[in-house]
Amino acid sequence: MDDSGSKETAREIVVPGELLSTKKMRAGPGTFVEGGKIYAAQLGIKNVRPDGVSVVPLAGQYIPMRDDLVVGKIIDIGPSNWLVDINSPYPAPLHVNEVPWRVEFGETSKFMNVGDIVLLKIVDVSETKRITVSMQDSGLRKLTGGMVVEVSPSKVPRLIGRNGSMIQMLKNETGCRIYVGQNGRIWIDGDLDNIVKAINAIKMIEEEAHSLGLTEKVKKFLEQNTGKGA
């Protein structure tokens, strides 16, 4: 029900350079075309759809994309900007014009300091991967309290689930407030017991990201642990 391929075909793991298709079809993410044939570019799971073929990666760094929601950490302060680590090869400067407050020149540290966790949106990624982030959109803000856990960015789609089914269930079952950044950082706030439970569930999802029927498994896991407290 929530597996990302068709149910009949077994999940085939492909390695870089493996031939995916000789037919003319759309070459999706994680693939490349050479001499009219489609090959896998990454280690991942082959995903064949009627309109094309793609590879769902099993590992990899987070590469920023426009309109992604990310959980960042302030690592440096300038007089008119903050430097945010968004768990990618590229640092993201957050300019004072992109925050919801009016900040005078040189007063950036009055608002946010090194180590603070922020929820941001990637506004733009240039050709040379220069990144612009913003905190001016509904829901974007500085995150106070709570905990941050990291998972491999390639597992984020699985954690969110189809139309957010997985993360919605996690929120309902644990009663925690959870933000999942596309960069693999997850911010969780709630009762300590519930946070621990949510983290365990997240680790389980990461561990078994490519197994079938995961939503059911996680649901069972969460129900078993309900009421135990510790």
Add this chain to the structure above:
Amino acid sequence: MGGTPTDLKLIDENGRRLDGRLPDEMRPLKIEAGVLSRADGSAYVEWGLNKVMAAVYGPRECHPRHLQNPERALVQCNYNMASFSVDDRKRPGPDRRSHEISKIISEALTHVVFTEYFPRTSIDVYIEVLQANAGTRCAGLTAASVALADAGVPMRDLVASCAAGKVADTVVVDLAKEEDNFGQADIPLGYVPRTGEIVLLQMDGDLTSDQFNKGISMAMEGCKKVYEVQRDALKRRYEVRSAGTELEVLGAAPAKEGM
């Protein structure tokens, strides 16, 4: 003719080599992917008596900054031999040989990685030779390409590597230590199996052009076998995982499966 003189009979009357292999036979090869948890990707290779570990970090921000390329990623490789990897203790630290090997391996890998996807970054590859027995640059390149794939780096293909050489006037594949020391020639080869491209080629010693061509084709055949093992190692990593038994296998000594 050529090579260091020795009393060793490198090839016997039956055409067998010191360790009993035929000229076109390779040493046993075993690869395991994902052995290090703190690296983005890693691989461990046991090739005969060679033991080599490779770790990949990145793509990550490139330091020092002046090395950054605004159009593509930089594949930086660092080949290092442990001081205990050879009979006489090797003086630790980089030397002429390890510089050279680092350079040719990073060039070989740059050729298959989609560097244009990650401008201004570097992909760092660390190759540690834990035990050496001739052919460590081939083992290192083999391990490095598995580690890169394990790190999820987009590549055109895996690079397989294998050596050929001349021992007692016979062209043989995959030289062992004695054959390398007392043989007449050694040709390490890095090969892209899908396209048939050669991304690494060196030669030490003298060969006639016939011997050279024979050596190259033998090394290519070797590379194809290496490629199969590399592919299996990557696929096995996730198949083992999905069975849910990975921790016992990975936590203890490297799994004794494979070739």
